[in-house]
Amino acid sequence: MSGVAIAKTDGWEPKIVAFCCNWCSYGGADSAGMGRFQQPASARIIRVMCSGRIDPLHVFNAFLEGADAVLVTGCHIGDCHYVSGNDKTKIKYKYLENVVRELGIEKERLQLNWISASEGEKFANFIRDVTAQIKKLGPSPLKPEGVV
Amino acid sequence: MSDIKGTDNKSAVPKDDEEKRVGVFVCECGVNIGGVVNTKAVAEYIGTLPGVKVTSVNKFTCSDSGQADIQSKIKEHKLNRVVVAACSPKTHEPTFRACIEEMGLNQYFLEFVNIRDHCSWIHMWEKEKATEKAKDLIRMGVERAKLLEPLQASEVPVTDKALVIGAGVAGMQSALDLADMGFHVYLVEKEPSIGGRMARFDKVFPTNDCSICILGPKMVEVARNKNIHIMSYSEVKAVDGYVGNFNVKIEHKPRYIDVAKCTGCAKCSEVCPVEVPYDFNEGLGTRKAIYVPFPQAVPLRALIDMDNCISCKACSKACESKAINYDMEPSYTDVNVGVIIGAVGFKTYDPEPRHDFGYGLYDNIITAMEFERLLNAAGPTGGHVVRPSDCKEPIRVGFVNCVGSRDKNTNIYCSGVCCMYTIKNAQLLKEKRPETDHTIMYIDIRTPFRGYEESYNRSRNLGVKFLRGRPVEVTEDPVTKNIKVRVEDTLTGEMRNLEFDLMVLATGIVPNEGIGQIQQLLKLSKAADGLLMEAHPKLKPVDTTIDGVFLAGCASGPKDIPYAVSQGSACAGRATIMLKNKKAITEGITAVVNPDVCVGCQVCLSMCPFQAIRMDEQGVKANVVKALCKGCGTCVAACPTGALEQSHFKNKQILAQVKNVFKFEEVAA
Numbered sequence: 170m171s172g173v174a175i176a177k178t179d180g181w182e183p184k185i186v187a188f189c190c191n192w193c194s195y196g197g198a199d200s201a202g203m204g205r206f207q208q209p210a211s212a213r214i215i216r217v218m219c220s221g222r223i224d225p226l227h228v229f230n231a232f233l234e235g236a237d238a239v240l241v242t243g244c245h246i247g248d249c250h251y252v253s254g255n256d257k258t259k260i261k262y263k264y265l266e267n268v269v270r271e272l273g274i275e276k277e278r279l280q281l282n283w284i285s286a287s288e289g290e291k292f293a294n295f296i297r298d299v300t301a302q303i304k305k306l307g308p309s310p311l312k313p314e315g316v317v
Numbered sequence: 318m319s320d321i322k323g324t325d326n327k328s329a330v331p332k333d334d335e336e337k338r339v340g341v342f343v344c345e346c347g348v349n350i351g352g353v354v355n356t357k358a359v360a361e362y363i364g365t366l367p368g369v370k371v372t373s374v375n376k377f378t379c380s381d382s383g384q385a386d387i388q389s390k391i392k393e394h395k396l397n398r399v400v401v402a403a404c405s406p407k408t409h410e411p412t413f414r415a416c417i418e419e420m421g422l423n424q425y426f427l428e429f430v431n432i433r434d435h436c437s438w439i440h441m442w443e444k445e446k447a448t449e450k451a452k453d454l455i456r457m458g459v460e461r462a463k464l465l466e467p468l469q470a471s472e473v474p475v476t477d478k479a480l481v482i483g484a485g486v487a488g489m490q491s492a493l494d495l496a497d498m499g500f501h502v503y504l505v506e507k508e509p510s511i512g513g514r515m516a517r518f519d520k521v522f523p524t525n526d527c528s529i530c531i532l533g534p535k536m537v538e539v540a541r542n543k544n545i546h547i548m549s550y551s552e553v554k555a556v557d558g559y560v561g562n563f564n565v566k567i568e569h570k571p572r573y574i575d576v577a578k579c580t581g582c583a584k585c586s587e588v589c590p591v592e593v594p595y596d597f598n599e600g601l602g603t604r605k606a607i608y609v610p611f612p613q614a615v616p617l618r619a620l621i622d623m624d625n626c627i628s629c630k631a632c633s634k635a636c637e638s639k640a641i642n643y644d645m646e647p648s649y650t651d652v653n654v655g656v657i658i659g660a661v662g663f664k665t666y667d668p669e670p671r672h673d674f675g676y677g678l679y680d681n682i683i684t685a686m687e688f689e690r691l692l693n694a695a696g697p698t699g700g701h702v703v704r705p706s707d708c709k710e711p712i713r714v715g716f717v718n719c720v721g722s723r724d725k726n727t728n729i730y731c732s733g734v735c736c737m738y739t740i741k742n743a744q745l746l747k748e749k750r751p752e753t754d755h756t757i758m759y760i761d762i763r764t765p766f767r768g769y770e771e772s773y774n775r776s777r778n779l780g781v782k783f784l785r786g787r788p789v790e791v792t793e794d795p796v797t798k799n800i801k802v803r804v805e806d807t808l809t810g811e812m813r814n815l816e817f818d819l820m821v822l823a824t825g826i827v828p829n830e831g832i833g834q835i836q837q838l839l840k841l842s843k844a845a846d847g848l849l850m851e852a853h854p855k856l857k858p859v860d861t862t863i864d865g866v867f868l869a870g871c872a873s874g875p876k877d878i879p880y881a882v883s884q885g886s887a888c889a890g891r892a893t894i895m896l897k898n899k900k901a902i903t904e905g906i907t908a909v910v911n912p913d914v915c916v917g918c919q920v921c922l923s924m925c926p927f928q929a930i931r932m933d934e935q936g937v938k939a940n941v942v943k944a945l946c947k948g949c950g951t952c953v954a955a956c957p958t959g960a961l962e963q964s965h966f967k968n969k970q971i972l973a974q975v976k977n978v979f980k981f982e983e984v985a986a
Contacts, residue, residue, distance in 0.1 A: 182446060186978055191407075192862060193842065199405045202434025210446035213453055213978040214435055216406075217966055218906065221924070221951030230972055235979040250840055250862070251949035252926035261954070286862075287844040293439065316979045 183237035183303040184317075185212045185296070188227065190220045190255075193244035196286025206293030209300040212240070219243070221254030225265050228279065232269075235316035237309045238278045238299055241265075245283040255283065277302040278309060337463040338370045340396040341455060342387055344378035344403035346433050351376070353437035355448045359402075362452050366459055370394045378403050384416045391420045398462040402430040402455045408853060423467035425905065425965055430458035453978060460973040468905035468964050471943065475561035475655035475865075477896050480505065482553055482835060485513020486532065486878060487870030488660030489539050490885025491892075496544035498889070500896050503652050504539065505567055507831065509550045510614035512536050513662055517597065517686065519693040521878060522741040523772035529613050529695075536615040548650070549616060552831075556838045559947070560865030560901045561655045571645035573621035578640035581617035583609050585632035585641070593625050595697065598690045602697030607632045607641075612695060655901075656865045656892040659849065660885065661835050663871035666721025666728070666824040673727075674717050674822055675791040680706040681800050682791070682820045684720075685738060692745055702746055704819040706798040711818030712752060715802060716743060717788060718759040722825030730846050732825030732875040736763045739823045740773055743781045755781045756815065758788060758804055766877070784813070791820070826875040839866050849873050859887045864901060867891055906948035906965045912938045914960035921952035921961055 189195040195216050201208065217223060220243025231239045241262055243255040262281050269279045280299060284292050341363050345351030360372040371394045375383040378401060390396060399422065401413050406429035414424035432451045440447035477500055481492045484506035492504045504511070515521075516536075518528035539545055548567055555566040589605035597604070597611050606625040609617060621632070621641075633641045665686050668676040676682045681704045683691075694700040704711045716739045722732040736759065743755040762783065764770040777783070790803040800820045804813050828847040836843050841861050842850040849872050852860035859867050869884040870876060876884070895901050908921075908930070917937045921930050929945035930952060932938070939960070950963035962968065 184978060186975060196407065196842070199407060199431070199434040202405075202438035205438055205441065207441060208439050210436075210440045210443055210450045212435075213450070213457065214431070215457070215971060215974045215978075217950065217971065218963070219949035219951055221949055222954050222963060222966060224954040224968065224971075226968065227971055227975060231975050231978070234976050236975075244842075247837060248842065251947055251951065252840070254926075254949050254951040257924060257951050257955070285845075286842045287850060315981050317982050 185238045186231040186236045187212045187214045187240040188223045190243045191218045192250035194242035194284040197284035197288045197292040200289030201292040204289040208293040208296040211300045219254035220258040235312040241281045337368045339398045341372045341400045343374045350437045354451045400428045400458045402432045404433040425468040428458045428462035457974040457977040460977045464970045470905045471903045473561045478654045480654040481658045483660035484511035485662045486515045487881040487885040491658045491888045494889030496542045502545045506549045510610040519689045522737040523768035533613045540615045567650045569648045573645045575640045576618045578638045579618045584635045588631040588635040599687045658867045658888045660869040661872045662829045663826045666827045679793040688821045713817045715817035715820040716757045718823045720822040720824045735823035740776045744776045907946040911960045924952040924955045
């Protein structure tokens with residue numbers, strides 16, 4: 170069954186790769202769990218110590234492997250556990266965004282968000298919103314045949 | 318730095334030829350995971366992955382039997398990598414690291430997969446999808462586990478001194494306990510006197526004993542203790558370093574008084590012609606531009622409020638000890654400490670901007686803190702509660718609870734103390750003047766601790782009325798200036814029109830000014846309520862996510878006095894573990910340079926906020942100073958040649974996870 174064919178069935182769940190920093194957004198995802206904020210089973214979280222560690226390499230690889238969306242998340246600006254790692258993420262993200270657009274990938278498929286460790290509800294809403302947007306778009310055009 | 322052991326490059330060299338033997342342990346966490354995720358099916362699927370030698374499902378993997386199961390399987394199957402799929406690594410990773418280390422495995426050979434907080438708890442009604450997701454997450458973990466490399470945690474020496482920020486009752490308790498255990502403590506307080514908020518209360522619930530009478534001796538005890546260095550009227554300006562070795566810059570604001578000469582006689586205040594609202598009395602009454610903060614202040618020394626001083630120099634003439642110096646500049650002290658305790662306190666909610674219940678519009682509506690100062694014998698009225706419009710003593714007094722608490726428009730949390738202090742305030746006035754009539758308008762009355770319910774009963778017996786409802790309309794009688802309130806008694810469903818001579822708002826606890834600055838200096842997290850976050854709400858209530866930094870009192874949520882004092886002691890106890898052992902363990906995760914690939918472009922240098930990367934002596938290759946590296950990996954992502962890698966988060970490890978988010982299914986022809 171090809172990706173597009175799956176999308177046409179109602180139960181299609183996109184696969185979203187979410188990079189989370191250890192201190193804030195990963196904690197936010199934990200808080201979402203603790204608060205039982207229900208969300209679609211679309212996100213697969215990859216933990217890094219700081220959002221500054223997220224390399225464009227990781228993002229491009231995620232798309233090439235078949236991600237329908239990639240999320241870059243970290244601490245709020247000013248709250249970085251490592252002082253300014255997220256400032257660098259922000260700068261890097263701008264370039265990343267441009268390159269991804271050049272490749273013809275819809276803007277909804279790459280998103281940046283700052284989520285603190287206490288913002289469980291925000292995390293859940295974010296996943297819910299992105300999932301709804303991606304469901305409308307369907308599977309990523311870069312998704313290799315046969316990948317689920 | 319030579320005494321810092323651990324993490325040398327040699328130990329990070331992987332033995333790639335070794336066969337990877339992975340054991341996967343799936344936890345059901347009772348029904349938390351097991352009730353949603355089909356753990357048996359997950360284990361069965363994971364068992365088919367290459368390299369997985371054994372899978373096991375446990376009711377509680379963190380229990381003794383669960384850990385014994387891991388240990389026996391490590392032995393039986395000669396496992397060299399362990400994957401635990403359970404709750405959050407933020408709470409349980411240390412447990413399982415220790416568990417596998419006992420079996421002779423490097424603790425970094427553990428991979429922790431979160432299938433509870435990130436799966437079963439958030440897909441409670443989608444069991445099949447949750448099961449599929451759990452399979453994905455564990456597959457990602459297994460592939461990452463195979464690539465994990467051994468690391469050594471570092472041991473860092475701990476300076477046996479402590480810094481306590483905030484000298485309220487919680488901070489003072491921390492300082493006293495640490496000092497009594499023999500450690501030197503710097504106690505920094507931004508106000509000119511120690512004592513904090515408690516010094517302003519008239520009496521404290523449920524015993525109704527005089528607040529300053531029990532706090533005053535404690536303040537003196539702090540001042541007398543030889544191990545405590547009080548730095549009042551001072552603020553922390555910079556914090557550098559890490560657990561065991563924090564370098565802190567403290568600013569001493571100019572008092573314009575030589576504290577060594579001043580005797581606190583207050584003759585200067587007598588001659589000062591400037592009168593300004595008295596902040597200690599919540600702005601009621603006045604003080605002079607040169608003043609002693611309050612009669613029990615520690616240190617009992619005057620200071621000049623330069624914003625209001627008119628430079629008439631009358632005080633200088635009156636001062637017999639020649640203590641006044643108008644040219645004083647801020648001064649700074651640098652201290653080196655091993656641990657930091659943040660007891661930065663709270664302030665009360667300000668109803669003025671929103672004019673809650675008419676506050677700020679009508680004279681005869683005051684806050685509970687203002688009421689507290691009016692009740693106090695040392696207050697602006699000598700202990701007579703009078704109403705602001707005509708200075709007459711009120712007969713009918715209304716109290717409104719939950720102002721700035723339990724309200725979607727202000728703060729949703731319960732401040733926890735307002736029910737009790739309102740009950741206490743009504744009792745105190747009723748006892749002073751039995752002819753007074755008191756009505757407390759509440760949502761719920763909350764009296765959870767020892768003696769609290771008894772105090773509530775006592776006020777009922779005294780004749781204080783309790784009305785369940787919040788005022789829906791508050792107006793002022795233009796002639797009498799009485800307060801007219803429309804309120805629904807929600808127990809009877811009846812609409813009531815009441816008239817009070819004075820109305821008191823029970824304002825809640827909100828984050829203190831400057832909490833944001835402290836949060837950033839100490840790199841702490843802030844919760845949704847604006848207060849600081851503890852490491853774990855139940856099991857690590859005074860720890861933070863920063864090693865060596867602890868929190869006491871209202872900085873981490875509303876608390877009453879006994880709770881704040883307990884936390885002060887708890888912080889001292891937690892801090893002592895590090896101070897006494899003279900060492901702390903830090904993570905082995907750092908950046909590592911491959912000198913063969915580094916071209917010396919120095920991009921990484923500008924990425925590092927900790928100055929942990931330096932050029933080698935020849936200035937051609939980057940070099941990571943392990944003791945300074947915090948392991949964020951920002952430099953790694955910026956390195957254009959791939960010479961930098963972050964141990965435990967190497968590109969190949971992250972990419973193994975990325976790749977295994979997906980699986981390949983044969984396309985039917």
